[in-house]
Amino acid sequence: MLKCREIEQLASDYLDQDLSFRQRMAFKMHLFMCHNCRNYLRQLKTTISSIRLMPVNQSIVVDDKVKDLAKQLREQTSKT
């Protein structure tokens, strides 16, 4: 019987469908009986979806540091 600590450690593998059939069954059996782990798994699932929705591509920041590096790269590569 898996312990809660082991469920925590295997939770990403479970959600990413990366567990063997046996491990998956043992995982589900524990979930069936443990509401703390069911809540934990729901929390982790929500966390992963939140991470995936993070606006990485939309919010680019063109600050002075970016402008300086862009300028430096443009100059360095136009000389050749």
Add this chain to the structure above:
Amino acid sequence: MSDKRDPHHFENDAALIAAMLEGDSTAFEKAVALYHPRMVTIAKAIIGEAFAEEIAQDAWISAIRSLSEFAGRSSLNTWLIQITANAAKTRLRREKRQVSLDENWQKKETDDRFDHTGHWQEPVAQWELETPEAILANSELSDIISQTFEQLPPQQQAVLSLYDLEGESMTEICNILDISASNARVLLHRARSAIQQKIAQYQDND
């Protein structure tokens, strides 16, 4: 909505590359703003903090010099990450030093969320903000997620970015970072778990 008036807006990779080849300064700025932080993350994960910025800049130079040969078989992002990863690995070999990153990744210190029998110390509550949309709509929580992400150890941050943000396969991630699959999966879970714990802390205190 204001994209068309935004000088840093380019329709796609091809438009951005074409503008860079013409020496368009806004295209360079857009490319640097978008890709440089990711390249630094990858370099840090492979060779560590000290060389990361330099590696990323060198990778830019070689990428820009061969930009006209970029065939578009992969996305520009993937291509830049490959160039950065290769540059970092080459440098790592040259430095002939074993850079120790994200030390103790395999040695998990005792996790105080569990008691000695392996059960949760405290009951795990259902979150009040239960959907990702509700979580990200809360500006404090959204900041907490970004800050936790920024503060992750380099290898965890790189695996999380590649897997959850960019949708790379585990096989590809192991190739890019030169790590084993089991190592990558542990790093991924550590990273997700760090963010989950920060969200839980916020929701428990609310």
